Every structure is written in C-alpha cells, then in structure tokens.
Amino acid sequence: MNVGILGSGSWATAIAKMLCHNVDTLHWWVRRQETVDELMNYGHNPKYIQSISFPREKLRVTTDMQLVVDACEVLVVAIPSLYLDDVFKARDIQGLETKILFSAIKGMVAEYDSIPARYLHKKFGTPYENIGMICGPCHAEEVAREKLSYLTVACPRATHASWLAERLETRFIRVQTSDDVFGAELAAVLKNVYAIAAGVAHGLGYGDNFISVLVSNASQEMKRFLAAVHQIDRDVKGSPYLGDLLVTAYSPHSRNRTLGTMIGKGYTVKSAILEMDMVAEGFTGSLGIHSLNQKYHVDIPIAEAVYRILHEKMSPSIEMRLLTDDLR
Numbered sequence: 001m002n003v004g005i006l007g008s009g010s011w012a013t014a015i016a017k018m019l020c021h022n023v024d025t026l027h028w029w030v031r032r033q034e035t036v037d038e039l040m041n042y043g044h045n046p047k048y049i050q051s052i053s054f055p056r057e058k059l060r061v062t063t064d065m066q067l068v069v070d071a072c073e074v075l076v077v078a079i080p081s082l083y084l085d086d087v088f089k090a091r092d093i094q095g096l097e098t099k100i101l102f103s104a105i106k107g108m109v110a111e112y113d114s115i116p117a118r119y120l121h122k123k124f125g126t127p128y129e130n131i132g133m134i135c136g137p138c139h140a141e142e143v144a145r146e147k148l149s150y151l152t153v154a155c156p157r158a159t160h161a162s163w164l165a166e167r168l169e170t171r172f173i174r175v176q177t178s179d180d181v182f183g184a185e186l187a188a189v190l191k192n193v194y195a196i197a198a199g200v201a202h203g204l205g206y207g208d209n210f211i212s213v214l215v216s217n218a219s220q221e222m223k224r225f226l227a228a229v230h231q232i233d234r235d236v237k238g239s240p241y242l243g244d245l246l247v248t249a250y251s252p253h254s255r256n257r258t259l260g261t262m263i264g265k266g267y268t269v270k271s272a273i274l275e276m277d278m279v280a281e282g283f284t285g286s287l288g289i290h291s292l293n294q295k296y297h298v299d300i301p302i303a304e305a306v307y308r309i310l311h312e313k314m315s316p317s318i319e320m321r322l323l324t325d326d327l328r
Contacts, residue, residue, distance in 0.1 A: 001100075002027060003167065004068040007078030008035050009279070010048045011104055014140035015076055015168070017052050020059075022167040028061045029068040031087075036061045049144045065091050074100045074164065076134065080279040081107030081116065088123065096124035100160050102132040102153070106188040107281030108288030115185040129156045132164065133184045135240045137247040138173075139254070146172045152240040154178040176239075182230040184240050187222060191245040192282030193289060193306050194218035195256035197323075198249040200309065200316050202257070203264020210324075214302065215249050217327045221300045225289075228296045256282040260306075264320075269310050286310050301326045 003019060004027035005012050012028075019026050030036060038046040039061045043054040062068060069075065075096075079087050084105065101124075103116040112119055117131045132155030142149055151168060153175055155161035161177040169175045178184060194215065201211050222245065223236045236242060248254045259280040262272035273283065290307040293300060305323055308314040 001073040001163070002071055003074040003076065003164075004028065004072035005076045005078055006065060006068065007076075007080075007104070008032070008045065008048065009078065009080060010140040011106075012076075012078035013045045013048045013052055014138075014143040015078060015104055015134065016054065017143060018168045018170055018173055019076075020055055021170045024058065025060055026058050027068045027071045028059060029065045030061060030063060033063055036063060049140060052144050065093055069093055069095055069099065072099070074102070074160075076102045076104055076164075077116070077120070078104040081105050081109050081281055082279055082284050084109055084116070084119070085111050085123075093124075096120075097126050099126065100130045100132070101126055102134055102155070102164055103185065104134045105281075106135070106192060107285045108189050108292075110284045110287060113288050113291040115182065115189065117181050117185055128181075130160065131155070131181065132161055133181050133188075134164075134168070135184045135188050135244060137239055137243040139247065139251060141253045143173070148172050148174070150239055150243070151175045152178050152184065154181045154184045154240070156181060178240065180230075180232060180234050180240075183226050183232065183234050186226055186229060187236075187241045187244065189281075189285040189289060190218075190222050190225065190303065191241075191248045192256040192280070193286045193303050194222075194245060195248040195254050196260035196263075196280070196282045196286070196310070197302050197306050199254075199257040199260020199262075200264040200306075201260075201320055203261040203266075204317055204320055205264075206320070211249075213327050214323070215245065218249070218302050219245060221298075221302055225293070225296070225298045225300055225303075228298045229292070255280040259283070263309065264316055269313075282306070283310055 008030035105116040109119040138149040153165045165175040286307045305319040
C-alpha cells in the first residue's frame with residue numbers, strides 16, 4: 001500500500017522523516033509551491049525543521065491534494081485542527097471514504113466541537129475501523145535530532161495499526177499499537193490544555209513544586225474525563241496519556257507551554273498567539289473540551305480555568321490563585 005501525508009508543518013515533517021526510512025515512495029501534499037520546490041530540489045522543508053534532510057528520490061510532493069489521495073491507500077492527516085475544515089472546504093476531495101486515514105492532529109475541530117476521528121467519519125464517510133491516530137509522547141524537534149522517541153498508533157483494526165507502526169519505526173523511534181482512538185485523541189487535546197496551564201503558572205512565577213502538583217491533578221482530570229466520554233479499559237498512566245502530558249507540560253519545545261508562559265508573563269492571548277507565529281492547539285482545544293463538557297459535567301477545574309483565561313479574558317493570576325484551593 002502507498003502512504004501519503006496531508007500537511008506541511010513540524011509534525012508532518014517529522015512523520016515524513018520517519019516514513020522515508022521504510023517506504024520506497026512518499027506522497028506528500030503541502031499548501032505552498034515554494035515548499036514543493038524546496039523539498040524536490042534540495043530535500044528540505046523551507047519553513048519547518050529545516051535541519052531534516054530528505055532523500056529526494058523518494059518524494060512526490062505536490063500542492064494538488066487530490067493527486068495524493070488518488071495515489072495512496074493510507075493517508076496521514078497532519079493539518080492543524082484550527083485550519084482542518086477550511087482546508088477541506090476549499091477543495092472538493094473525492095474518494096476519502098475508501099481510504100485508511102490516520103490523524104496526526106492534536107486538537108479539536110472547533111466548528112464541530114469534534115475530535116478529528118469523528119470529524120473525518122462525518123465529513124467523508126470513512127468507516128471508524130479505517131480511522132486511526134498517531135500520538136506521542138514525541139516532539140518533532142527531537143525526531144529531527146534523532147533522539148530516542150516513542151509513538152503510539154491507535155486504530156480499531158489492529159492490522160491497520162500494525163502496518164503503519166512498522167513504517168514509522170526506525171532505530172530511534174519505538175512504536176506500540178492500541179485500539180483506543182477516541183481516548184488517545186481526547187488525551188492529546190487535554191494534554192495541550194494542561195500544558196497551557198503549566199505555562200501560565202511558570203509565567204506567573206510559581207515554582208516546580210506547584211507545577212508538579214498541577215500536572216498530577218491534570219492527570220486525574222484526564223482520567224475522569226476520558227472515563228466519562230469513552231469508558232473502556234485503559235491505563236492512563238501509559239505513555240499516550242500521562243507520558244504525552246508530561247512532555248507537553250514540561251518541555252521547552254512545547255508550543256502550548258510557551259503560549260501559557262507568555263500569557264502568565266502578561267501578554268494578552270491575542271498578542272501571544274500572534275508573536276508565536278505557530279499553532280498552539282490547546283487554544284481551540286480548551287474551547288472544544290469546555291463545549292463537550294456541557295454534556296458530561298465532569299469536574300475538570302484546571303481545564304475550565306484555562307478556558308476562562310483564553311476565551312473569557314479572565315485574569316491568569318486570579319484563575320491560578322483560585323486553582324490553588326482545588327489542587328491536592
């Protein structure tokens with residue numbers, strides 16, 4: 001089966017690096033012609049992780065998404081959740097209902113208050129058993145430097161998950177499989193929200209002791225929320241859940257922690273997002289989790305505090321001070 005990537009950001013570029021170790025040809029859709037030219041002529045993505053060098057003979061890069069869809073049986077969708085619906089609305093893509101789709105999106109589709117798997121199913125009619133998820137803990141920057149990293153590929157159909165896992169695994173990437181697509185996707189959204197909270201606390205001057213308690217409580221929130229929304233037997237202490245939360249909350253590579261830190265230091269939400277010039281998916285994720293929780297009414301004070309800071313313009317210092325009474 002041929003595999004293709006839809007997206008050109010840091011995570012898409014890191015996944016492309018992994019796949020190039022194990023496939024003969026990688027089909028790749030990107031938005032800009034300049035990205036096509038740079039990748040095909042020089043083997044580098046001009047905007048994201050320029051240090052990665054690709055074998056040009058393996059690449060088939062295009063701005064025509066339909067060409068990639070037609071050429072591949074398996075597609076990795078790595079378009080940021082903030083832009084996902086707009087990208088597909090602007091293109092009349094045919095045939096996705098027959099494909100195997102793996103989401104590498106770590107956010108919610110705001111227009112639908114939906115995780116990517118549900119969006120792809122509703123939008124294109126792709127059966128749930130043909131929709132999977134790629135999750136960490138794994139930062140694109142460390143993949144570029146070939147630091148030992150771990151991934152989880154989740155899909156209801158085990159053969160699909162195993163097929164992609166084999167093509168992502170390299171000497172520096174270890175991959176396990178799971179069937180918990182909904183849980184992995186929701187955990188990926190929540191860990192970004194909690195990383196913003198950790199960043200806010202850091203920006204406000206709270207120390208490591210407090211932030212460790214904050215993250216510990218966030219893990220318990222995640223457990224409660226996942227159990228309420230999709231109750232199956234899962235170990236939230238595992239790497240796709242707790243591991244991904246820890247790396248996103250503590251790593252200097254984390255965009256969401258960086259966004260929170262800037263807000264804690266006094267930036268407005270809008271100015272912080274503009275200055276970063278990168279997508280921090282916890283921004284839309286906090287709104288999506290808040291909306292989803294109107295149905296389930298789970299006790300998630302940290303996620304709700306982040307929602308109020310980002311979307312209701314509440315004071316970060318007041319919200320964090322109120323949280324100190326809720327944490328244990």
